[in-house]
Amino acid sequence: MTELEPVMMRERTSTHRELVALSLDYGSLSPLLRTLLTTDGTVTEVLSAFFGEDVGIRVLGQGYRSYEGRGNLELEAELGTRMLDRSIVLYGHTSGTAYAAAFSRIIPSVLPIGMQEALLAEREPLGKLMLEHRLETFKEIVSCGRCRADEAPEFADQCPVALDVPGAAPVVWRTYRVFSQGKAAMSITEIFPERLQ
16 A cells, blocks of 8 residues: 555645545545545534444543644634643444544534533534534535554554554545634544445
């Protein structure tokens, strides 16, 4: 497998598909992976529909911190802004299969109070929470790529365990930001094993 450097996508082209195609051999990906990498809908719903089972989350870690000016510059936050870091695995309720891992940086103050409280309960994926709270959003892909599972952005050596794959297993990933009320509210990196067909 040839590793490709992620392409930072600062200039917006017409579609997410075109953005992803800039940095990945788009045609070599399964139709499911092409859909997951380009959707601006809810990944959990796509996985549930495709695999015919409810998809839930396992929270690997979650905690607050103050923004220090490093990492996730796409959030455009001021120094000291309170952020919530959250890492999860999306898995099938029936099969137990790990479908995706995700790392999110969230600025809670941009979100409705009810959604902030629901995040702390650690029971629902972000996409479902956005639907339940009718959060009007715009999603913008900022980078994507392909790498080994043990080199996955934001997860590194935790990714193989989270996705139940060998360290050398190929994964594809994307990072996008979510805007709400004209403000960047979240930065999300989703990682998918290439075995998904």
